[in-house]
Amino acid sequence: MDDLIVRTVTKWIVPFIQVYGIFIILHGHISPGGGFSGGAVLGSSIILITLSLGYKKASGIISHNTSALLESGSIIWYVLIGIVGIISGNNFLTNRGSGFYMGEVGDVISSGMIPLITVAIGIKVASTVITLFHTIIEED
Amino acid sequence: MKKIFFIMTLVLLWGLMVASIVQMPTSGDIENPSYNITTHYYINKSIRDTNAPNIVSAIINDYRAFDTLGEATVLFISIIAGSSVMKNTYGNKKEKKVD
Numbered sequence: 001m002d003d004l005i006v007r008t009v010t011k012w013i014v015p016f017i018q019v020y021g022i023f024i025i026l027h028g029h030i031s032p033g034g035g036f037s038g039g040a041v042l043g044s045s046i047i048l049i050t051l052s053l054g055y056k057k058a059s060g061i062i063s064h065n066t067s068a069l070l071e072s073g074s075i076i077w078y079v080l081i082g083i084v085g086i087i088s089g090n091n092f093l094t095n096r097g098s099g100f101y102m103g104e105v106g107d108v109i110s111s112g113m114i115p116l117i118t119v120a121i122g123i124k125v126a127s128t129v130i131t132l133f134h135t136i137i138e139e140d
Numbered sequence: 141m142k143k144i145f146f147i148m149t150l151v152l153l154w155g156l157m158v159a160s161i162v163q164m165p166t167s168g169d170i171e172n173p174s175y176n177i178t179t180h181y182y183i184n185k186s187i188r189d190t191n192a193p194n195i196v197s198a199i200i201n202d203y204r205a206f207d208t209l210g211e212a213t214v215l216f217i218s219i220i221a222g223s224s225v226m227k228n229t230y231g232n233k234k235e236k237k238v239d
Contacts, residue, residue, distance in 0.1 A: 029192040034200070071219060075212050082209070093205040095190060102191045111191040114201045121212060128215045135226045 003052075010052040017045040025122035029111050035118040039125025046130050055137050064134055067127040074124040081113050081120070 024038030050058040085094035095112040103110030
């Protein structure tokens, strides 16, 4: 979409969308939200860049290989967090018993493995949306 | 004759479904079967177990974390299926370069 208004508005609004997505992901255990919704917001910001500024600009920000790597890496990160529970002698994906930092109720860095899992899911959903959209764009 | 039999069967099925809807519990009632011991456990004990004020997040990321791992695997499989249909394989790319 080669239009001056669309390009300018996109350049102004994309940082705010990305900050909002990161906020939803990081505050997933305190306020409504979480990995799935925040990841969808992050992924749609890159889709907005692809639609208004073109595929070349978007693949300069996050290339196809990088998003595929993030997509596979975040699920490995999820499984590794679960294996920490097995190493410490508990069940798979145990939170309090396996020695994660619990902190105070209401802090951002608290409640053990929940923020770590939320970040992994957020990265995974964002990179899934980006990879699928770029795969379809590349086909044309 | 065939049409009358058809309509009568449909009316009978409609009556059966409406009768089952009438039997359903009203939403928000304290006597609902969904307000069982699990709900009370989550409301009372989740902040002690996980230190997270968001009970939904505590359920999907701590109590049901293995289920969420399955959901992430569904996303992974969906992208594999999409790429295998949409993207050219490496062999096809080499043939295109020769052309």
